[in-house]
Amino acid sequence: NAGVMQNPRHLVRRRGQEARLRCSPMKGHSHVYWYRQLPEEGLKFMVYLQKENIIDESGMPKERFSAEFPKEGPSILRIQQVVRGDSAAYFCASSPPGGGWSGYTFGSGTRLTVV
Amino acid sequence: KQEVTQIPAALSVPEGENLVLNCSFTDSAIYNLQWFRQDPGKGLTSLLLIQSSQREQTSGRLNASLDKSSGRSTLYIAASQPGDSATYLCAVLNTGTASKLTFGTGTRLQVTL
Numbered sequence: 001n002a003g004v005m006q007n008p009r010h011l012v013r014r015r016g017q018e019a020r021l022r023c024s025p026m027k028g029h030s031h032v033y034w035y036r037q038l039p040e041e042g043l044k045f046m047v048y049l050q051k052e053n054i055i056d057e058s059g060m061p062k063e064r065f066s067a068e069f070p071k072e073g074p075s076i077l078r079i080q081q082v083v084r085g086d087s088a089a090y091f092c093a094s095s096p097p098g099g100g101w102s103g104y105t106f107g108s109g110t111r112l113t114v115v
Numbered sequence: 116k117q118e119v120t121q122i123p124a125a126l127s128v129p130e131g132e133n134l135v136l137n138c139s140f141t142d143s144a145i146y147n148l149q150w151f152r153q154d155p156g157k158g159l160t161s162l163l164l165i166q167s168s169q170r171e172q173t174s175g176r177l178n179a180s181l182d183k184s185s186g187r188s189t190l191y192i193a194a195s196q197p198g199d200s201a202t203y204l205c206a207v208l209n210t211g212t213a214s215k216l217t218f219g220t221g222t223r224l225q226v227t228l
Contacts, residue, residue, distance in 0.1 A: 042221065048214035106161070
């Protein structure tokens with residue numbers, strides 16, 4: 001069981017470019033969650049997805065950020081026209097069907113640096 | 116709105132000491148509480164999950180307790196080792212929002228030789 005797989009581990013983008021972060025949930029898990037950890041801050045919820053559905057995106061910035069979890073393939077968090085303030089660690093978590101009642105498993109994160 | 120506070124923010128202890136990390140939350144309507152460990156530049160490792168109906172969970176040298184009515188949880192680490200040095204995070208899952216964890220800002224622990 002490979003756990004939650006995130007890639008890339010590190011991503012450097014110039015201001016104005018697009019960043020794509022990928023997350024493959026644990027085998028048997030059908031729920032995916034994205035969290036952001038800004039420097040010296042706690043983890044903040046961004047979005048909760050199931051296959052082909054966004055369930056809760058209340059933590060997503062209104063502009064430039066989008067997420068998807070297609071029927072096939074990993075979940076993608078996309079940040080368009082990145083700015084320096086987007087520099088952070090982005091973590092993906094997954095849980096079994098039914099949600100977080102039995103706990104969450106986190107990936108190792110993608111560290112985005114905007115230069 | 117749920118708020119989670121962890122005290123202390125940082126802690127340094129000599130090897131072998133027993134220690135307690137504290138977590139408090141403002142809204143007691145939770146499904147569960149989870150303790151994680153985060154090493155520098157790494158992801159989160161789940162340590163213990165306590166359901167709202169439980170009082171404590173144990174794993175090896177770790178023991179976590181939950182007092183839901185008072186909005187408190189503690190993580191007890193026995194016989195600390197240098198390898199325990201990390202940031203410890205607690206997170207709660209609220210009823211009615213069974214999708215998002217609310218995290219504390221963590222306790223940075225250093226265990227010295």
